[in-house]
Amino acid sequence: MANHVLLNNVEHKNLRVIQDFSLSPDAKQMCVAAFPVEARHAQAHYPLVFAKDGEGNFQMVALFGLEQGENLFLDDDKWHASYRPLVIEKGPFLIGRSNTDDQERLSIHVDMDDPRVVNEPHDNSVDVFLPHGGNSEYIDNVANVLSTLHESQASHEQFIAALEANNLIESFVVDIDLDGNGTNRLSGFYTINEDVLKSLDKDALGDLHEKGHLNTIYMMLASMSQLSTLVTRKKERA
8 A cells, every 4th residue: 555745855854765676566567657758768678568547548558578467677676678667767756746826836755655665774775865955866866757757648648649540559469489388468458550550641640740659659669579578588587
């Protein structure tokens, strides 16, 4: 059960965060939310596909594994990819919103029940605040990640809307032969329909390009080659 509280340098002056990915709840999932702003970097490591949330809306996700609860990039406490999605990079923090004087104010909240959050020195941990109350480099970096995530929500919604308007999202199923260790079926995800993309007229393509969506589409299509990386990693662990 999460316990989100507003972060401040008085109550949390001794707060530290253990840099161990094996303790991250998000890192124990087969996928996490991803966003167009990070597609160029993420596609070099992870398949970028779509999943549906609890309300039936499409969300871009980065795949870490081929079955529920599997992260093939995580080995003990180490992450074996040079780029980690923003949702992983934010650590045990999230953006909080409040309305004051008809203006939305954003603030950083921390999940005090996250196993990475401690109040005393710990191996491989970093300070959230400096001894005299200033922000550490770590929390400044987290703040930048959270700001990017917040700003990315609108562009992601616009991207999905453009894809749906052009019927560019389709479901897919992949059956993977694990060389004597059975087969693994990857299902429940969606990708870009290349046939529909090829059939779009120049006006539709021009509109996608003008709004910055076409580049993300190509990044997602290119990322599908990373499925073979997941298969190789899974076979190595078999």
